[in-house]
Amino acid sequence: MSTQDPKSLIRIARDAGDHSELEPLDLGARVRELRKARKWTLEQAASQAGLARSTLSKIENGQMSPTYDALKKLAIGLEISVPQLFTPPQRDQVIGRMAVTRMGEGAAHATATYEHELLAETLTKKQMLPYRARVRSRSMDEFEGWVRHDGEEFMYVLTGVVRLYTEFYEPVEMRRGDSAYYDGSMGHNVISVSDEDATILWVTSLS
Secondary structure, three states, X not given: OOOOOHHHHHHHHHHOOOOOOOOOOOHHHHHHHHHHHOOOOHHHHHHHHOOOHHHHHHHHOOOOOOOHHHHHHHHHHHOOOHHHHOOOOOOOOOOOOOOOOOOOOOEEEEOOOEEEXXXXXXXXXXXXXXXXXXXXXXXXXXXXXXEXXXXXXXXXXXXXXXXXXXXXOOOEEEEOOOEEEEEOOOOEEEEEOOOOXXXXXXXXXXX
């Protein structure tokens, strides 16, 4: 599993693009905002994430730089993806923007089950989070429960064969060119069933 410094992920979200428009991402404030949006107390949020109340309080107040394990617990507890922790909330609409991400130049972010490459990182205030993923998992046992998050999600199989597991449907085997669109709040996980790791394109709405 990656041990990438969480501060480097914050810098990726903060330092790319037009600096005249960017505001530094305050991870603590972002976590506090997500917690309050759910009307959770510190105790409730800490319990959901499996963290000590004091640890969550220090993270929210910028007194602690969380480890990757703590970030993953926070994301699971808040029912969002880890990348969404580093995505500033939507504000004013911006018109006439474009971002080009060359092959292999996306922001790398690995987990125990996936290797994500975040795309269009230079754009702020975007309404979609696109990323390419290498599917390393081979069994549902490798996941710590369902992945859930706000918004809707679209996935498109680029290479290999995957099996999409969802909370309310039978597993679906998908090959190159197959796609699926589903609610992010519905539990979902993807495993590779081909000999090689499969690759997929994921696009998650942020609203």
